[in-house]
Amino acid sequence: MSVAGVKKVGKLVICGVGLIGGSFALALRQAGLVEHVVGIGRRPEPLAAARELGIIDEAATDWAAALAGAELVLLAMPVGQMAAVAAAIAPHLQEGTIVTDAGSTKRDVIEAIYGHLDAHLASVVPAHPIAGAEKSGPTAARADLYRQRKVVVTPLPENNPAAVARVRELWAACGAVLHEMSPQDHDRVFAAVSHLPHLLAFGLVHDLAGRANAEQLFSYAASGFRDFTRVAGSHPEMWRDICIANRQSLLAELDAYLTELAYLRALLSEGNGPALERVFDAASRARNTWADKAFPAPPSGE
Amino acid sequence: MSVAGVKKVGKLVICGVGLIGGSFALALRQAGLVEHVVGIGRRPEPLAAARELGIIDEAATDWAAALAGAELVLLAMPVGQMAAVAAAIAPHLQEGTIVTDAGSTKRDVIEAIYGHLDAHLASVVPAHPIAGAEKSGPTAARADLYRQRKVVVTPLPENNPAAVARVRELWAACGAVLHEMSPQDHDRVFAAVSHLPHLLAFGLVHDLAGRANAEQLFSYAASGFRDFTRVAGSHPEMWRDICIANRQSLLAELDAYLTELAYLRALLSEGNGPALERVFDAASRARNTWADKAFPAPPSGE
Numbered sequence: 390m391s392v393a394g395v396k397k398v399g400k401l402v403i404c405g406v407g408l409i410g411g412s413f414a415l416a417l418r419q420a421g422l423v424e425h426v427v428g429i430g431r432r433p434e435p436l437a438a439a440r441e442l443g444i445i446d447e448a449a450t451d452w453a454a455a456l457a458g459a460e461l462v463l464l465a466m467p468v469g470q471m472a473a474v475a476a477a478i479a480p481h482l483q484e485g486t487i488v489t490d491a492g493s494t495k496r497d498v499i500e501a502i503y504g505h506l507d508a509h510l511a512s513v514v515p516a517h518p519i520a521g522a523e524k525s526g527p528t529a530a531r532a533d534l535y536r537q538r539k540v541v542v543t544p545l546p547e548n549n550p551a552a553v554a555r556v557r558e559l560w561a562a563c564g565a566v567l568h569e570m571s572p573q574d575h576d577r578v579f580a581a582v583s584h585l586p587h588l589l590a591f592g593l594v595h596d597l598a599g600r601a602n603a604e605q606l607f608s609y610a611a612s613g614f615r616d617f618t619r620v621a622g623s624h625p626e627m628w629r630d631i632c633i634a635n636r637q638s639l640l641a642e643l644d645a646y647l648t649e650l651a652y653l654r655a656l657l658s659e660g661n662g663p664a665l666e667r668v669f670d671a672a673s674r675a676r677n678t679w680a681d682k683a684f685p686a687p688p689s690g691e
Numbered sequence: 692m693s694v695a696g697v698k699k700v701g702k703l704v705i706c707g708v709g710l711i712g713g714s715f716a717l718a719l720r721q722a723g724l725v726e727h728v729v730g731i732g733r734r735p736e737p738l739a740a741a742r743e744l745g746i747i748d749e750a751a752t753d754w755a756a757a758l759a760g761a762e763l764v765l766l767a768m769p770v771g772q773m774a775a776v777a778a779a780i781a782p783h784l785q786e787g788t789i790v791t792d793a794g795s796t797k798r799d800v801i802e803a804i805y806g807h808l809d810a811h812l813a814s815v816v817p818a819h820p821i822a823g824a825e826k827s828g829p830t831a832a833r834a835d836l837y838r839q840r841k842v843v844v845t846p847l848p849e850n851n852p853a854a855v856a857r858v859r860e861l862w863a864a865c866g867a868v869l870h871e872m873s874p875q876d877h878d879r880v881f882a883a884v885s886h887l888p889h890l891l892a893f894g895l896v897h898d899l900a901g902r903a904n905a906e907q908l909f910s911y912a913a914s915g916f917r918d919f920t921r922v923a924g925s926h927p928e929m930w931r932d933i934c935i936a937n938r939q940s941l942l943a944e945l946d947a948y949l950t951e952l953a954y955l956r957a958l959l960s961e962g963n964g965p966a967l968e969r970v971f972d973a974a975s976r977a978r979n980t981w982a983d984k985a986f987p988a989p990p991s992g993e
Contacts, residue, residue: 469964519913539911581899582912586919588955589891591974596951597883598977607981609841610884611821615986616918617888621978625971629964636959643956647949649898653890654945657938662771662931669927672893675900676923679909684917 395562398423402455402462404474405430406439407624409491409518410465411530414444416563419532429455430466439527456481461559464490469630471498475505482506488513489556493579493627495543495572497634502545510547514556517541517575518565519583525624536564543572580638585646587628588639590621697864700725704751704761706776707732707768708741709926711793711820713832715765716746718865721834731757732768741829758783763861766792771932773800777807784808790815791858795881795929797845797874799936804847812849816858819843819877820867821885827926838866845874882940887948889930890941892923 398417403410406428417423428436428445429452436448449455456462456478464474471492482488488509492498495515502513520538540560544553557567570578597606632639656665700719705712708730719725730738730747731754738750751757758764758780766776773794784790790811794800797817804815822840842862846855859869872880899908934941958967 519911521913521915538913541911578904578908578911581902581908582916586895586916588959589895589952590919590978591971592951592955593888593891593948594974594978595970596948598973600883602880603977606880606883607977607985609821609843609880610981610985611823611840612986613823613922614884614888615982616921617892618978618982619918620915621974622982623971623975625968625975628971629968632959632967633962633964636962640956640959643952643959646895646898647952647956649894650891650945650949650952653894654942654949657890657934657942657945660935660938662935665934666927666931668897669893669925669930671900672896672923673925673927675905675909676892676896676920679912680917680920680924683909683912684914 395420395422395558397421398460398559400425400427400459400461402427402429402449402459403445404428404462404464405466405470406435406445406527406530407465408521408525408527408529408534410463411439411442411444411527412520412532412534413463413465413491413518413563415530415532416535417559418443420562422559422562427455427459431470435527439530442527442530444527444530452478453481456483456486459483459486461555462486462488464488464492467624467627467630468492468494468498468634469626472501472504475501479505479508482509486512487552487555489516491516491518492634493517493583493631494634495541495575499543499545499572510545511549512552513545514548514553515543515545515572516556516560517543517579518560521620521623524622525627533564535560538565539568540565541568541570541575543570543575576635576638577641580635580642584631584635584639585642587620587623588632588643589646590618591628594618594621697722697724697860699723700861701762702727702729702760704729704731704757704764705747706764706766707772708737708747708829708832709767710823710827710829710831710836712765712767713741713744713746713829714822714834714836715767715793715820715865717832717834718837719861720745722864724861724864729757729761733772737829741832744829744832746829746832754779755783758785758788761785761788763857764788764790766790766794769926769929769932770794770796770800770936771928774803774806777803781807781810784811788814789854789857791818793818793820794936795819795885795933796936797843797877801845801847801874812847813851814854815847816850816855817845817847817874818858818862819845819881820862823922823925826924827929835866837862840867841870842867843870843872843877845872845877878937878940879943882937882944886933886937886941887944889922889925890934890945891948892920893930896920896923 401423414426426445427447429449439445518540703725716728728747729749731751741747820842
């Protein structure tokens with residue numbers, strides 16, 4: 390299929406061809422909206438896999454070649470590499486090439502842009518696609534990853550409106566629903582609803598996996614544990630970078646949560662069933678109301 | 692289908708016809724292993740629904756009638772009612788009737804049994820089916836809920852081996868895989884892999900739902916949040932009872948987890964990326980190794 394009224398991307402460069410970057414390339418391919426896809430990254434293996442899977446047409450080994458004639462560059466590597474990559478592309482970036490990113494944090498990405506791409510601020514558009522999966526890497530990429538998912542664009546004041554519109558229309562062509570927020574609001578909101586749950590799940594699995602009876606514990610873990618810990622199967626380096634990049638907001642959220650846990654601990658300790666039930670009841674209502682609205686068709690029978 | 696070599700239950704009494712009790716009745720019905728199912732409970736609405744859904748044949752209003760001629764009684768109400776129900780059934784329990792339960796905690800259930808059913812210890816067999824779902828109540832019940840799921844039996848020293856064998860064979864006929872543990876081990880293991888994750892998920896949703904910007908936060912929550920909080924959609928009263936009943940083990944697990952969070956907080960605060968990545972990497976490996984083994988066919992495409 391091709392998307393009415395959207396111009397094809399001549400040359401697309403994906404830096405970091407994993408789940409996120411690979412799925413963007415596949416979605417644009419499926420929409421008939423890209424001519425040539427170039428992948429670039431630190432390690433050759435994912436690039437080779439991406440080529441075999443038909444995600445990219447070509448793996449570049451240097452930025453000069455990759456950026457020559459590029460229309461759009463998607464930075465989809467872990468956010469900790471953003472400053473180094475921004476510095477590396479700066480000398481080779483041509484007039485008219487639009488750069489966007491898929492980083493899960495925005496203030497640090499914008500800091501890297503201002504630090505290294507100050508000559509290109511009109512065409513560097515920060516964004517964050519809200520999509521993930523249990524698995525990472527190019528083999529996990531799929532053309533429908535972004536269908537009905539949100540993409541949050543946090544434009545710079547210096548952005549050329551045409552560049553912002555181009556980034557938006559390409560994400561929309563991938564099936565995504567576009568939103569705009571300030572980088573500050575973005576980072577606070579995602580600390581609460583994404584980064585903290587990841588940290589909490591990593592922490593629980595790490596705690597249990599280190600026990601002498603870890604094998605026994607895991608053998609009795611069931612579907613509730615599977616779902617609670619799904620995000621703990623995520624890419625360790627990517628999540629290290631997100632947590633470090635957004636640590637100011639994340640620490641504030643963690644502290645709010647520790648206050649909540651201290652309250653629950655006190656209720657448990659004093660055996661206060663009625664108050665505990667009020668908490669559970671409020672949580673259960675809020676969660677089910679949200680989930681029924683956000684995910685009207687449950688993805689599984691459970 | 693009927694299960695070879697297993698004798699039909701003449702009269703089955705389910706106390707608490709919700710997800711757990713209702714699914715047991717439906718599974719035995721589907722296996723052709725029950726003649727007559729009687730439901731009993733505090734409120735008439737779930738009993739009426741269970742009757743309409745064909746889960747029970749009859750709703751009893753008093754224990755004397757319910758227990759007359761009963762072959763098997765399943766106590767499937769929240770564990771906080773266990774002592775009161777044990778006291779209520781004691782005067783009417785006939786010689787030869789086997790009683791079992793589906794409580795998620797075992798030490799407190801056994802305490803209630805010793806407190807009120809001391810004349811019947813040979814035939815009161817504590818057990819715990821490890822199955823759950825996002826929704827509760829009789830409408831959520833289904834015949835295949837226990838297929839391939841574990842049921843942990845924690846027999847009393849006084850149990851008649853024939854009674855234990857009968858409880859085991861009926862759960863096996865529902866498709867379950869049988870295990871035995873001590874009540875102490877049971878309560879410690881499930882505090883770690885079930886009760887704590889529930890408490891943590893209830894706490895996170897409660898914390899966020901109380902914020903001034905709760906609506907904005909929930910609007911950006913995605914599939915990771917959905918899965919992390921699935922258990923927070925569980926039955927508030929049931930989980931209040933479990934947390935109170937098992938609070939000794941649960942407090943120990945919560946304290947271990949708070950130590951883990953204090954460690955993660957320190958790493959975040961000092962910006963210690965390498966140590967944070969080591970934690971995430973260990974957790975991610977442990978989680979994915981476990982999940983690949985425990986759930987070989989993923990239940991959804993995500």
